[in-house]
Amino acid sequence: xxxxxxxxxxxxxxxxxxxxxxxxxxxxxxxxxxxxxxxxxxxxxxxxxxxxxxxxxxxxxxxxxxxxxxxxxxxxxxxxxxxxxxxxxxxxxxxxxxxxxxx
Amino acid sequence: xxxxxxxxxxxxxxxxxxxxxxxxxxxxxxxxxxxxxxxxxxxxxxxxxxxxxxxxxxxxxxxxxxxxxxxxxxxxxxxxxxxxxxxxxxxxxxxxxxxxxxxxxxxxxxxxxxxxxxxxxxxxxxxxxxxxxxxxxxxxxxxxxxxxxxxxxxxxxxxxxxxxxxxxxxxxxxxxxxxxxx
Numbered sequence: 001x002x003x004x005x006x007x008x009x010x011x012x013x014x015x016x017x018x019x020x021x022x023x024x025x026x027x028x029x030x031x032x033x034x035x036x037x038x039x040x041x042x043x044x045x046x047x048x049x050x051x052x053x054x055x056x057x058x059x060x061x062x063x064x065x066x067x068x069x070x071x072x073x074x075x076x077x078x079x080x081x082x083x084x085x086x087x088x089x090x091x092x093x094x095x096x097x098x099x100x101x102x103x
Numbered sequence: 104x105x106x107x108x109x110x111x112x113x114x115x116x117x118x119x120x121x122x123x124x125x126x127x128x129x130x131x132x133x134x135x136x137x138x139x140x141x142x143x144x145x146x147x148x149x150x151x152x153x154x155x156x157x158x159x160x161x162x163x164x165x166x167x168x169x170x171x172x173x174x175x176x177x178x179x180x181x182x183x184x185x186x187x188x189x190x191x192x193x194x195x196x197x198x199x200x201x202x203x204x205x206x207x208x209x210x211x212x213x214x215x216x217x218x219x220x221x222x223x224x225x226x227x228x229x230x231x232x233x234x235x236x237x238x239x240x241x242x243x244x245x246x247x248x249x250x251x252x253x254x255x256x257x258x259x260x261x262x263x264x265x266x267x268x269x270x271x272x273x274x275x276x277x278x279x280x281x282x283x284x285x
Contacts, residue, residue: 046205088247098257
């Protein structure tokens with residue numbers, strides 16, 4: 001991973017060697033950072049997670065839609081139950097009348 | 104001759120001490136710079152003027168000397184170093200920020216999904232409570248439903264009785280007509 005050390009060349013100044021060393025070190029730091037990020041596999045894992053979530057979104061919305069419809073149906077059932085309750089209270093009188101008729 | 108030997112020795116000294124401040128009276132002058140007129144520097148100091156001498160020049164005594172090529176010092180080296188490290192930090196920050204942004208994206212998606220699921224949970228709780236109430240109310244309606252079943256049986260029995268009565272009345276009518284004809 002590390003770049004090869006520059007060989008001292010005759011005639012090359014100390015400053016030139018120093019600048020080469022500095023650039024090599026900075027390149028090493030950059031390569032190290034990239035290798036650490038690549039080794040953690042965070043990019044591909046997070047990308048896969050985002051893709052899976054996008055695929056699930058449609059299912060979640062459909063489920064929510066179904067639940068809202070179920071809530072509406074339950075409300076209608078409540079209304080019907082109240083109407084039945086109101087009408088069923090007349091059946092007592094009706095039964096007494098039938099009993100009298102059938103005696 | 105002795106002067107030239109002195110000059111060679113001073114040149115060798117100057118090779119090991121490059122970068123020293125050069126002045127008209129320094130020992131390196133005789134090494135780096137030749138003399139214009141070729142006269143003895145000790146005797147003609149007033150008319151001494153330094154002249155740059157090419158490196159690698161062969162001395163008359165046969166010793167080749169070389170001079171280190173000195174680059175001019177860059178101005179504000181500290182500032183340049185600071186700039187370099189700042190830019191390096193910005194670059195590394197950018198590399199790490201990309202991954203941070205990915206994490207933030209997934210975090211936001213998770214938060215939105217959890218909110219969605221919480222809403223669905225509330226809806227489900229309401230539905231469950233309403234259905235429990237409905238089941239209880241329908242359980243309370245059961246006696247009435249039994250009464251309705253009894254009413255239906257009684258109505259069926261009444262209908263049978265009505266049919267029998269109808270049949271009997273028709274028989275009676277027929278008998279009455281027969282008796283009336285006699």
